Amino acid sequence: MPPASRSVLRNRNFRIYLTGSVFSTNGIWIQRLTLGWMAWDSTHSEFWVGAVAFLLFVPIILLGPMFGVLADRTDRRRAAVITMSSVLGVTLAFATITVLFDVDIVAVCVVATLFGIANSAYHPIRLTLVPMLVERTHLPSAVALNVTVFNISRLLGPALAGVLISLGGVTWAFAVNALLYVPMLLALGAVTVVWQPAESARRAVFSELASGIKYALSSVEISRFLVLVAINSVFGRGLLELLPVFADGVYARGSAGLAMLTSSAGAGAIVAGVVMSRVAVSRHRTSRIGVFAVGVACLLLAFSEAFATGVILVAALGLAITAVGIASQSAIQMHVDDDYRGRVMSLWGTIGFGGTALGGLAIGALSELLGLSNATSIWGVVCVAAVAVTIPAARRQPA
Numbered sequence: 001m002p003p004a005s006r007s008v009l010r011n012r013n014f015r016i017y018l019t020g021s022v023f024s025t026n027g028i029w030i031q032r033l034t035l036g037w038m039a040w041d042s043t044h045s046e047f048w049v050g051a052v053a054f055l056l057f058v059p060i061i062l063l064g065p066m067f068g069v070l071a072d073r074t075d076r077r078r079a080a081v082i083t084m085s086s087v088l089g090v091t092l093a094f095a096t097i098t099v100l101f102d103v104d105i106v107a108v109c110v111v112a113t114l115f116g117i118a119n120s121a122y123h124p125i126r127l128t129l130v131p132m133l134v135e136r137t138h139l140p141s142a143v144a145l146n147v148t149v150f151n152i153s154r155l156l157g158p159a160l161a162g163v164l165i166s167l168g169g170v171t172w173a174f175a176v177n178a179l180l181y182v183p184m185l186l187a188l189g190a191v192t193v194v195w196q197p198a199e200s201a202r203r204a205v206f207s208e209l210a211s212g213i214k215y216a217l218s219s220v221e222i223s224r225f226l227v228l229v230a231i232n233s234v235f236g237r238g239l240l241e242l243l244p245v246f247a248d249g250v251y252a253r254g255s256a257g258l259a260m261l262t263s264s265a266g267a268g269a270i271v272a273g274v275v276m277s278r279v280a281v282s283r284h285r286t287s288r289i290g291v292f293a294v295g296v297a298c299l300l301l302a303f304s305e306a307f308a309t310g311v312i313l314v315a316a317l318g319l320a321i322t323a324v325g326i327a328s329q330s331a332i333q334m335h336v337d338d339d340y341r342g343r344v345m346s347l348w349g350t351i352g353f354g355g356t357a358l359g360g361l362a363i364g365a366l367s368e369l370l371g372l373s374n375a376t377s378i379w380g381v382v383c384v385a386a387v388a389v390t391i392p393a394a395r396r397q398p399a
Helices: 003-009 012-043 046-071 074-099 103-133 136-179 182-190 205-218 220-240 244-248 252-278 283-302 307-335 338-370 372-396
Strands: none
Touching: 003 012, 003 136, 012 046, 012 074, 012 103, 012 136, 012 182, 012 244, 012 252, 046 074, 046 103, 046 205, 046 220, 046 244, 074 103, 074 182, 103 136, 103 307, 103 338, 136 307, 182 220, 205 220, 205 338, 220 283, 220 307, 220 338, 220 372, 244 252, 244 307, 244 338, 244 372, 252 307, 283 307, 283 372, 307 338, 338 372
16 A cells, blocks of 8 residues: 555544445445346336436436535535435335335336435535545545545445345345445544635525636636546446446346446456556546546447456446546545535536436437447447547646
């Protein structure tokens, strides 16, 4: 482990928070995989798989910026406790419903929307909490470790979800999901956060929101990363939302195959996290190359008929997507003023998670019309073309 990573782990608050994240992020991946599997199992429709992904993330588009304003106004630890408790409550309620009733696609969509609303509040708070736990010099390492933990969960969570669904059905998956949120609540209660409200806290909410957006767009460094995040999330993360279709519709491997594909994406993401925590890289160059690699991986996946090849390509996709995520998030966190951090990071989340929602819905609908292989081919070509458009602008800007 590099010296910077060792140093940040000596921070008591960050260690406690990271420990809680180990559990809660596994819960997030169990939740997402289980809902995606329920959508596919009940409809065998690419559109509905994409629609559930859309409903999980679209509240971040609509509500994320407003919660970003609140993140700059309120005690972020207390807000994190409230939002995480809401996610826990919805999870327990749905686990109970799966025992008492036969759950159809309508119920899955309703619950996905509720999860989306709760997560739209939690994500901007989560992104702004880490910089309050560590020194500025340790922030890039803290971001990389936090993202690495998230992606280790992408490896473990789906595998656990696949086992739970196979053994006890979706009820077991959601029950364990709920239990995994409890350690994060305990961690949030144990950390010490010194919070001071921003000077703009007395301004109107929409005025603050507008000033945050203006601040982000007026910064060349922040805005250029936001563009790359948008491409990465729509095309890369959007395609990953159709892994249930690849697992069962293309490779005929069922929930076990879905767990393996999702875990392979997590394995690639872990490699990206480890490498980027050890090697100093150009964040902008890494983001551009990463998004280009996303497009190439999509093209290759479109023509992959062997499950083993699909596993390798999904791992490469996870690596590229995560490299872009780490580079963009750490760069923005380093450049943003703390008074604007909640609003700017909520904008990062809105673009990142909202792009996933739009991308998942679009590729699902396109696959329904043209077939998965043709749709994925088009997806890869458009992604590469979008990256090519950003290169001339990047050359005119400082590295």
